[in-house]
Amino acid sequence: MRREDDIRTNVRESYAKVALKLENTQGFSTLAPSCCNPKDNQNVSIEEISQKMGYTKEELASIPNGANMGLSCGNPQAIANLKPGEIVVDLGSGGGFDCFLAAPKVGKKGRVIGIDMTPEMIAKARRNAEKPGYEQVEFRLGEIEYMPVADDTADIIISNCVINLSPNKRQVFKEAYRILKKAGRLAISDVVLTTALPESYLLDMNLYSGCVSGAISIEEYKALLKDAGFTNISIILKDESKEFIREWEPHHDLENYIVSAIIQAVKKGNY
Template identity: 65%
Template sequence: MSEVQNDQIRNNVRQNYKEIALRVVSSDNCCAPPSCCTTIDNQNISIEEISKKMGYTAEELKNIPDGANMGLGCGNPQAIADLKEGETVLDLGSGGGFDCFLASPKVGSKGKVIGVDMTPEMITKARNNAEKNQFSNVEFRLGEIENLPVADSSVDVIISNCVINLSPNKRRVFTEAYRVLKEGGRLAISDVVMTTDLPEELQDDIQLYSGCISGASTIDNLTELMKLAGFKNISITPKDESKELIKVWAPEHNVEEYVVSAIITAVK
């Protein structure tokens, strides 16, 4: 894929998430694509319900700043990150700051949480929430996950929620992740993986790319990319139960037949 094509994909993804960021969203309402006002069993599903289906607990959702949770994602990286007090955490594609705000109390005042996102409107939303709610150990940086605005060997844990699939250069993402992690640092990622080849018409659908479908990679491909970056102890575990959530992203295409959420972990 050429750099021009890569930029076209990034621009489309950025525009899509700009529109999401600019919407006024509360936990009681439907959110923006890929899960906007979707229905399960003919019932509108709220952001809180979507988040619970991803694996977030009611306790986690209770104290999140208003508007930070937009129901975006495909899992809960917090559940596998095993965050400790004093650690530095980096969230790839931090959006409105949802996972960053959850990580904040876990690492404490001696720790630090950095969110990186390429959409200015998301960064503004997240920064406003951090300031308004006095999250003093959280900061948000505008940038691409393929070119992280983060120093070498400065991060203990990298988390991410259904974002790496959106990158047209995943090898670069893992290379950058490896660069910024400390020795012994770890990945704790929720993302979608491809379980079987997508039909050609779905592969070429730019909107499905922004909707976390067309950009998904196979487990073998992701494993190889992570190995090339230098990671060890790589584990990618599909979650078949996630199909219930995924099937409402684009029901007309039966996307749950092609992609599934997975837990991805590795160590530098």
């Protein structure tokens, strides 16, 4: 069985390559082992990929250049219902895509905190955060299993196709519960298993970094959230996602094993 440290190292190195490679690909997808990219077609634009995930052209045009890296399996913004003044924490924030979209929704009195364990991603996101209009956005280097955020900080946690990459999801949800305020919300896009993966897929480290081998079942997802203390747990499968999942690794029939899902939950308590 692969050690957690080996998995984290592989994921970190893979996404560092994505961050560096995309500096020179002029908005087109990359073949580096990573989530949510068509592997056999480098002529597919990142904007096209993101529109398939549910982002509008207006949203994509509103963020800084380079923030959108095409690493999505859905649009957590669509379910987050962000309000002015709220504090948002984005788990696995990458180049800052969802953070920059959240910023105008929470306004100047709100805050957006992005967490990512890849220094190259944090550097890219911080450069974009220096641009006018994003004073309420900050990025912190850290692992989502041990978040650099104080207890009872966030009104809402968002995440986009990242939790599947963690080798210790139980710890991620414990941490998420810790940093949320009472009645705080979880709004996640992620991939889940619809049936067990072949052993060869489980052993393929590139498929782990590609958001496949680390996926868990709906039942396990719900159990981990419940064990962490969450209530009002909802997992809605997006069957239409099988169309773009098929493109991630065309030679692995992934659409028969995983599907994108919208995951929501609430921390116990009242404001």
